[in-house]
Amino acid sequence: MKMVLNLLAKLPGIAAFIYRLKYKNGELIESDSKLDLGGNFAHMMGIKKPYDDVARMYFILHSDHESGNVSAHTGHLVASALSDLYYSISAMTNGLAGPLHGLANQEVLAWIQGVYKQMDGKIPTEAEMRQFVWDTLKGGQVIPGFGHAVLRKTDPRYMAQREFCLKHLPNDPLFQYVDLLFKVVPPVLLEQGKAKNPWPNVDAQSGVIQWYYGLKEYDFYTVLFAVGRALGVVANIIWDRGLGYPIERPKSVTTAMLEAQAELKVNS
Ligand SMILES: CC(C)(COP(=O)(O)OP(=O)(O)OC[C@H]1O[C@@H](n2cnc3c(N)ncnc32)[C@H](O)[C@@H]1OP(=O)(O)O)[C@@H](O)C(=O)NCCC(=O)NCCS
Structure with a gap:
């Protein structure tokens, strides 16, 4: 639980750090602990109001919604081997980076x-x-x-x-x-x-809003997506651990099992 809270607390800062380092000459902005997660993210990005509301909406809408998509499932899969949360969320982010998924x-x-x-x-x-x-x-x-x-x-x-x-x-x-x-x-x-x-x-709508509020560096959008997606994925990983879910593995089948299936199809 402590690891989850640490990770969620640090993610907006890590994302804003990447943004400021890559696009704003490394001029970092200190976090403001009085602000909420979205408000603090907008502050550390250096983007004025109402971007704080945009960040709140974006993170909630992009949190995991049903666990079966590539990024959420990858996070769950890696965690099922009892890899720690940081490894699991890093795997989740790599899944998100595919053009048929988050990169869209x-x-x-x-x-x-x-x-x-x-x-x-x-x-x-x-x-x-x-x-x-x-x-x-x-x-x-x-x-x-x-x-x-x-x-x-x-x-x-x-x-x-x-x-x-x-x-x-x-x-x-x-x-x-x-x-x-x-x-x-x-x-x-x-x-x-x-x-x-x-x-x-x-994905058809989110980039336009970011662009309008000045976040035009669109190769940053998947980083942004990952902050939101992590909110849901870590919650699911907590449940996985709480319920003692086993390591995940797709079923293996033998050639004989495949032949039996094919025979069933031909005869039905
Ligand atoms: C999301 C997506 C990967 C789902 O894939 P899927 O489950 O295989 O979707 P379907 O079962 O509807 O695919 C059937 C066919 O329609 C095609 N298709 C689906 N969405 C399409 C789209 N937006 N444009 C063109 N063709 C599309 C598929 O490529 C597939 O073609 P194929 O039979 O030649 O392989 C697919 O809709 C897609 O590529 N969308 C564009 C990328 C995107 O927006 N991703 C973010 C999703 S939240």
Whole structure:
């Protein structure tokens, strides 16, 4: 328990340290112990209000939600070998860094920026945006920020951030791109007929909010994501230990077992 509290207390400071070291000439800002986790993070990042509220929303929305995703599952898996919490959260973060998972929030922004450049900053028409989406698909890429392994409707975390954008940055050009993608992408993915879920996920909205409040270094976004994700993953690891969960291992099967399965299929 002490290790969990230490880790959670230190993570925002570590993330802000990385940011200030990499992008702000190493000019660090002391933490302020009177502030809450989100408020202190905004303070150490050197970003003014209302970024403290953005940080609070971001960390809560990005905490683990159901344990089965790559990062949450990896954290749980590594902890199941009784590796300590620091190793488990470091493994979790490495899982998060894949483009089909957490890195998607950075990829969305890079992709939108690409469209933005091509359009010379002009908001595309629906037809132009549809064409960009098709070009991306035909180039063999996925549309970042859309689809989900489990959800079969618009991600509620997307909707929470969309409502925030409609309230605080409705005229921001990048938000207008995201808003347009919300209309254009699902019908295209349905027409393509591959994705089981054509609706947007959490990553389609988060980068735009960070960008608007001045956090434009999008290769930092996965670090940010990791701070939030850790909140849920460590809670689950505490339960794993409390309930005495065993080490996790996928089932092994022999060739004879596979042959028996294949026979069952052929005969059924
Ligand atoms: C999240 C994701 C990895 C889930 O993958 P999954 O469980 O395999 O999803 P599905 O079962 O719907 O995939 C079926 C097919 O649709 C494709 N597909 C799914 N989402 C797609 C998207 N956003 N753009 C294009 N194709 C997509 C898959 O690549 C797969 O194609 P294949 O049969 O040629 O391999 C996938 O939707 C994706 O790559 N999304 C974009 C990346 C992203 O936003 N990740 C963050 C998720 S929170």
